[in-house]
Each structure stands twice: as C-alpha cells, then as structure tokens.
Amino acid sequence: VRSDTETSTTANTKKVTARSGGVWIAVLIAVTGSTYINRYVGSAVVENWSTIFLSLTLQALPFLVLGVVVSAAISSLVPPTVLARIVPKRPVLAIPAAGIAGALLPGCVCSSVPVAGRLISRGVPQAAALTFLLAAPAINPVVIVATAVAFPNRPELVVARFVASLATAIVVGTIWSRFASPEWLQSRLRTHAEKSHGHAFVEVAASDFVQAGGFLVLGAMLVATMQTVIPQGILQRVGGHGIVSVLTLALLAVVLSICSEADAFVAAGLTQFSMVSRLTFLVVGPMVDLKLIALQVGAFGRRFTLRFAPLTFATCILVSLLVGWVLL
Amino acid sequence: MGAAVKDGDRTDILITVGALALFTGLTDLILRYLRPGMRPLLVLAGACLVVIGAIGAVLDSRKDDHTHADHRPSRVGWLLLAPVVVWLLFSPGALGSYAVSQRPPFQVTDVDFDLAEHIRTHSFQGQAPDLQVFEFVTAAFDKKQRHLLETTTVRLSGFITHFNHDSDRVYIGRLRIGCCAGDAISATVELQGKGEELSDDTWVEVAGNLDRKATQAVADWESPVMHVQRLRRIPPPAEPYEYTR
Numbered sequence: 001v002r003s004d005t006e007t008s009t010t011a012n013t014k015k016v017t018a019r020s021g022g023v024w025i026a027v028l029i030a031v032t033g034s035t036y037i038n039r040y041v042g043s044a045v046v047e048n049w050s051t052i053f054l055s056l057t058l059q060a061l062p063f064l065v066l067g068v069v070v071s072a073a074i075s076s077l078v079p080p081t082v083l084a085r086i087v088p089k090r091p092v093l094a095i096p097a098a099g100i101a102g103a104l105l106p107g108c109v110c111s112s113v114p115v116a117g118r119l120i121s122r123g124v125p126q127a128a129a130l131t132f133l134l135a136a137p138a139i140n141p142v143v144i145v146a147t148a149v150a151f152p153n154r155p156e157l158v159v160a161r162f163v164a165s166l167a168t169a170i171v172v173g174t175i176w177s178r179f180a181s182p183e184w185l186q187s188r189l190r191t192h193a194e195k196s197h198g199h200a201f202v203e204v205a206a207s208d209f210v211q212a213g214g215f216l217v218l219g220a221m222l223v224a225t226m227q228t229v230i231p232q233g234i235l236q237r238v239g240g241h242g243i244v245s246v247l248t249l250a251l252l253a254v255v256l257s258i259c260s261e262a263d264a265f266v267a268a269g270l271t272q273f274s275m276v277s278r279l280t281f282l283v284v285g286p287m288v289d290l291k292l293i294a295l296q297v298g299a300f301g302r303r304f305t306l307r308f309a310p311l312t313f314a315t316c317i318l319v320s321l322l323v324g325w326v327l328l
Numbered sequence: 329m330g331a332a333v334k335d336g337d338r339t340d341i342l343i344t345v346g347a348l349a350l351f352t353g354l355t356d357l358i359l360r361y362l363r364p365g366m367r368p369l370l371v372l373a374g375a376c377l378v379v380i381g382a383i384g385a386v387l388d389s390r391k392d393d394h395t396h397a398d399h400r401p402s403r404v405g406w407l408l409l410a411p412v413v414v415w416l417l418f419s420p421g422a423l424g425s426y427a428v429s430q431r432p433p434f435q436v437t438d439v440d441f442d443l444a445e446h447i448r449t450h451s452f453q454g455q456a457p458d459l460q461v462f463e464f465v466t467a468a469f470d471k472k473q474r475h476l477l478e479t480t481t482v483r484l485s486g487f488i489t490h491f492n493h494d495s496d497r498v499y500i501g502r503l504r505i506g507c508c509a510g511d512a513i514s515a516t517v518e519l520q521g522k523g524e525e526l527s528d529d530t531w532v533e534v535a536g537n538l539d540r541k542a543t544q545a546v547a548d549w550e551s552p553v554m555h556v557q558r559l560r561r562i563p564p565p566a567e568p569y570e571y572t573r
Binding site: 018019020021022023024026027029030031033034044045046047048050051052053054055056057058059061062064065066069146149152188199202203205206207209210211213214215217218221223224227228230231232256257258259261262263265266269270298 | 424
C-alpha cells in the first residue's frame with residue numbers, strides 16, 4: 001500500500017503543490033454576495049446563528065493554534081525515544097499519571113486533541129493519552145477557579161467536579177486499556193518525512209491545523225444551530241429532580257458545547273435543577289460535546305469516536321451520580 | 329467545492345483565517361463575539377497562522393519532487409473558510425433580543441452583589457447610580473436589598489426586547505458572557521410606564537426604581553419590574569455584553 005501511495009504522490013507532485021484557487025473564489029463570492037444579502041436576508045435567526053458560529057470559532061482558534069504548534073513541536077523537535085522513556089510502561093501507573101498531568105496543565109478541548117494525537121503517534125499508550133485528553137480541559141486550575149467563583153457558597157460542588165472529572169478520565173482510560181482494539185484509532189494527523197526540523201515543523205503545523213480546524217468549524221456549525229433552534233427557556237419549566245433532570249442536563253451539555261471556563265456560570269443559572277444534575281452538566285461538558293466529537297472524528301477517525309464518545313458519556317453520568325450522592 | 333485541499337490552498341487558508349483573527353483582534357469587532365481579555369490570544373494566534381502560512385508558501389515554491397508518502401489531502405479543510413465567508417456575508421452584530429428569547433432568564437443564585445456598597449464606593453457624577461441589568465435582577469430578588477432598590481432611583485442600559493410576543497409587556501435586556509457569545513446568559517427587567525412603542529434591539533438608558541409589589545407577584549425565574557421615570561435612546565455601546573465585575 002505504501003509504495004503505491006508513494007508512486008502516485010510522486011507522479012502527482014505538480015498537482016499536490018499547486019493551488020486550486022478555492023480560497024479566492026470563496027472570498028470573491030462572499031464579497032459579491034454581501035452587497036445583496038443584507039438587503040434581502042436580514043433575519044434575526046440568521047444573525048444569531050452567525051454571531052454564535054463566529055464566536056465559537058474565534059474563541060477556539062487560539063487554543064487550536066496552541067495545540068497544533070505544541071503537537072508539531074513534539075513531532076519535529078522531540079526525539080521519539082524521549083517520550084517512551086518518561087511515560088510509565090504499566091497502564092496502572094501511566095493512566096493516573098496522565099490524568100494528573102491533565103489536571104495541572106491548563107488546556108482546552110481544542111488544544112488537547114492534537115496534542116493527545118501526537119503523543120499516541122509517538123508511542124505513548126493510547127489509554128494514557130486519552131486520559132490526558134479527557135482530564136486537561138475538565139479540571140485544570142482555571143476551570144476550578146471559575147467554578148468556585150460561579151458557586152461561591154458551594155465549595156462541595158467544586159470538590160465534586162474535580163473528583164468526578166478526574167475519576168471519569170481514569171475510569172475511561174482503564175476501560176480503554178483493557179478492552180479497546182488499537183486499530184479503532186486511525187490517526188489522521190500528519191507524520192513528517194525526514195527533513196530539517198524547521199521544514200518539518202511548518203509542514204506538520206499547517207497540515208494539522210487545516211485538518212483539525214475543518215472539523216472544529218463543523219462542530220461550531222452544529223453547536224450554533226442547536227443554540228439557535230432550541231428554546232432553552234422551556235428547560236426552566238421542565239426542571240425537576242431525579243434521573244430525568246440528570247439526563248436532560250447531560251444532553252444539554254453535549255449540544256451546547258460551552259467551554260469549560262464558562263460552563264459553571266451557565267450551570268449556576270439552572271436553579272430549577274438538582275445539584276447532582278448540575279454536577280453532571282459540568283462533568284459531561286468538557287469531555288463529550290459536539291465540538292469535541294467533531295475534533296475527535298477529525299483526528300482519530302469515525303470508528304474511534306463512535307466507541308469512545310458513548311463510553312465517556314455513560315461513564316460521566318455514572319461517576320457524577322456516585323460522586324454527587326456522596327458529596328452533595 | 330468537492331476538491332481536496334492542495335498544498336497551495338492550505339497556505340492560502342492559513343493566511344486568510346489568520347487575517348480574520350488579526351482583524352478581529354485588532355479592532356472593536358472582537359467585542360461582538362468574545363470577552364475583551366481574549367484580545368492578545370486572538371492576535372497572537374492570527375499572527376502565528378499568517379507566519380506559518382507565509383513560510384509554508386515559500387517552502388512550497390521551492391519544493392523539489394520529493395513529497396511525503398503520508399500526505400492525505402482532505403476536503404474538510406475548506407470549511408475553515410466558512411467563518412471568513414459568514415463574516416463577509418453577514419458581518420453579524422452582538423447577540424440581542426433573539427438570543428434573550430432563546431435563553432432562560434438569569435436566576436438569582438449565590439452571586440455576590442451589594443447594592444449599598446456599590447452606591448457608596450462608586451462615583452456617578454451627580455447622576456443616578458448605574459447598575460448592570462444583572463445586578464438589578466440580583467438585588468430585586470434579594471430580600472435584604474429589595475427595599476433599597478425600591479427607594480433608590482438607578483440607571484440601566486440595554487436593548488429593548490418583548491420576548492413573549494403574545495403580551496404587550498416590554499423589557500430591557502442584556503447578555504453576560506464568560507468566554508464567548510456561545511456561553512451567554514441573559515437578564516431582563518420589565519419596564520413599566522415607558523418604552524412600549526420601541527421595537528426590539530433598540531438601545532436605551534432607563535432611570536427608575538424597583539416596583540416591589542409587581543415584582544413580588546412574579547416567580548423568581550421571571551423578570552423583576554421597574555417603574556420607569558426617564559427613558560432615552562442611546563447608540564449601541566462598544567461593549568455590548570456585561571461581564572462579571
């Protein structure tokens with residue numbers, strides 16, 4: 001297969017390096033269209049969708065660039081053997097270590113996906129890298145402080161969020177290391193050819209950004225659509241307690257895809273709901289949401305995401321129920 | 329656009345997206361979409377993209393026929409142009425009345441706000457004290473503070489919204505964001521006495537006091553009621569959202 005690809009790539013060299021000019025066509029169409037569209041399509045729905053879509057994309061952009069740059073740096077500057085040496089071999093040690101590493105490094109979903117993908121391609125055990133992927137956006141110091149600010153008189157919720165998120169990341173990592181088949185994960189990130197470090201860095205960063213960024217935009221489109229069409233106000237009246245409220249808020253966390261630094265403020269406003277269901281909202285959000293699912297499909301493929309996202313979602317709910325029952 | 333993203337397109341995409349990030353970050357456009365604190369990060373990200381794109385373009389132009397076996401051009405990268413296209417087409421403003429109608433109204437939680445202290449520690453240049461709409465709602469549903477809000481004239485600024493079009497009630501609304509407009513939460517105060525004729529998303533400044541009787545009649549997930557003494561139209565502010573003080 002490999003030699004096949006090589007032959008065809010060499011044959012198509014001219015084509016691969018060329019540009020199709022799609023960017024300029026798109027910009028030209030948009031500029032021309034803009035003079036007509038504002039006159040005829042001035043709808044509040046379209047504007048609301050566009051604002052949310054642009055906000056989500058622009059907000060994620062710096063974190064995605066950071067993730068891609070760190071990932072490209074690992075790929076082109078860190079020798080492959082170094083990582084294999086520092087990461088513990090046994091999953092029993094590697095998975096909790098990855099969870100705690102995630103807790104210490106302020107990350108965002110958008111940075112941790114490319115970084116985790118790169119760690120895997122550099123020989124870090126899948127389960128450990130995935131534990132890091134789940135833990136980094138969920139329980140870093142910035143998120144913990146934001147949660148404490150949003151719930152000033154509820155320190156036990158802050159503790160519960162930390163404990164439940166770390167536990168979920170470790171449980172999912174452990175289950176994955178026992179039962180997952182390594183072929184489910186098909187890394188779509190670029191590995192570089194043997195070149196100078198600088199060349200490799202730019203190649204890998206540009207390629208990964210376009211791949212991951214495309215999926216990020218897809219995720220932002222879905223989220224903007226959900227936020228625009230779902231009247232969240234009715235939730236206040238659904239409200240209530242029990243398992244229905246837990247599942248409602250778990251699903252809401254998935255479709256709203258609010259970034260983990262701000263979700264506590266939204267949860268604080270959902271006063272009709274029980275504390276356990278709000279805890280579930282805070283645990284699910286950073287680990288399973290539309291934006292993250294899109295990024296995972298982009299980095300690891302569909303077969304992986306179809307198994308990993310439901311596993312994480314179910315674990316989040318069970319662990320939140322358990323932790324909530326003990327701590328809240 | 330069914331075609332795969334070629335290397336040359338890739339560098340074009342990086343530069344175009346980077347330029348959008350730079351433009352947004354360097355102008356007040358950012359205030360429609362993100363918390364102002366994101367400005368340096370967005371500018372830095374935009375600059376990185378433009379630089380990586382430019383270096384990539386130079387490398388591409390010098391490329392010999394040795395390319396990579398693992399190169400898998402994909403189509404999804406074209407989607408990165410969507411933000412640029414959407415911005416050029418609609419140039420959407422900040423969230424307003426429509427978003428308020430889609431979101432649950434702000435509920436008084438444990439958020440700290442002390443009206444008496446706010447009045448004591450700020451100078452209002454001889455005018456009535458100005459509050460955030462969120463602060464008004466907080467004080468209005470706080471048993472200890474509602475009396476002060478009933479007896480003090482305060483100023484609020486926000487946009488007009490009617491959110492249930494089945495009633496003739498009019499509200500002043502405002503959105504508060506944490507990171508970006510995607511996480512906005514809304515607060516509204518019902519206006520009594522003025523403003524009925526105004527249409528959604530008109531920016532106004534109102535001065536008035538809490539109508540305690542009317543407010544006690546509503547559930548605490550609804551909007552408190554303000555008895556309006558003065559109302560004037562204002563231009564939309566550069567910072568359309570409220571942030572935690």
